[in-house]
Amino acid sequence: MTIKLYDLAGADPDLRFSPFCWRTKMALRHKELVFSTLAWRFTDTAALAPSGQGRVPVIVDHGQWVSDSWRIALHLDRAYAGHPPLMRSEGERAHARLAMGWVDTLHGAIARIAVLEIAHLVAPQDRAYFRASREARFGMTLEAVTADRPGAVAALGIALHPAEQTLTDAAFLSGPTPGYADYALFGTLMWPHVVCREPVLAAGSHVAAWFERMLDLFDGFARAAPTVRD
């Protein structure tokens, strides 16, 4: 019995752009676990009822429902202790959680780049919900949120500075091999990678080179994911 993952999809069921679901998919591959994904839409909250909440990622692992990408990561290390660890110690867990908290601060800048493109890609039944919830969050129309793309791309570049500095002399944010901090940032950057027609990472940057290395992991698992450019 393989693990099932509810994974956010657009109108095209193969377009998978949730940053948090990407964290979980990379964590599952790191753990060398077999899993299948189910295309899920924002308005499909009934399907997640057994998880006690309405957002993805959610996994069903031998009948056990686990939600939230961080709680899923902890669950996987606990339930599959014989598989490669995502985090090997309390220290690694603390560092990964701090890194994840930093990564989450990038989401505002990415939304300013990508949120209108996403509004056009979500499933028809999700469109009204998506626009209303995001416009309420930003307190303005999605057109206003995304009015200054060059400014938002520049702001993202500045916000990525801690990763850029770290990657000047480390192959990955976790050191010589990738770890949960890498999956956290990679998941967040897969979001614009899948939905945007134009690149968001500065060409020649350490982060851009690292992103290519991340796309190559696990036999090019994430590189094989369909994007709007396909």
Added chain:
Amino acid sequence: MTIKLYDLAGADPDLRFSPFCWRTKMALRHKELVFSTLAWRFTDTAALAPSGQGRVPVIVDHGQWVSDSWRIALHLDRAYAGHPPLMRSEGERAHARLAMGWVDTLHGAIARIAVLEIAHLVAPQDRAYFRASREARFGMTLEAVTADRPGAVAALGIALHPAEQTLTDAAFLSGPTPGYADYALFGTLMWPHVVCREPVLAAGSHVAAWFERMLDLFDGFARAAPTVRD
């Protein structure tokens, strides 16, 4: 021959408020190294000439000048490998550097709280330099920068969210024992702790409790530092 540290001081030579010098002092204590500090002022750039640059922290270690808190940390681990390590692996170095990069993003919010108080505390010969350089950086008067203290304190609380989350189930940002990520954030928070008359951390927060634990380290080393409230 003990290590000498050039440490930023105010008009009162015992008032030591540089976030970067605090990182170095905590790192030196962690390494169990004996050191002495020299009160340094912003305009004392000539004293640092052998370091090839004009900012503190700078250490002189057996005749070798090393500047920049991060480069000093790497130097200490390399030169004193038999002492307790600040970072034990490439992975720990990468995580610490990412954490430090995140911590540096807090400095804007702290400046909006503290920069005018600092302008009143710096040595007389530093006052014109300090005001001119900071007003140029912010593009406004220091009075304008600090006009909304409650807003700046709230913004700092939000910006500290990654640490608040991490500390919900870890004693330190580095896990069960303090490490360089802790010294990075602690150094940054010693800055308002030394110069502000009112607290900047939310009472009852995990970060506030952690800050007290950090003040207790090394026989209450940082707790013994004079502040403007003494």
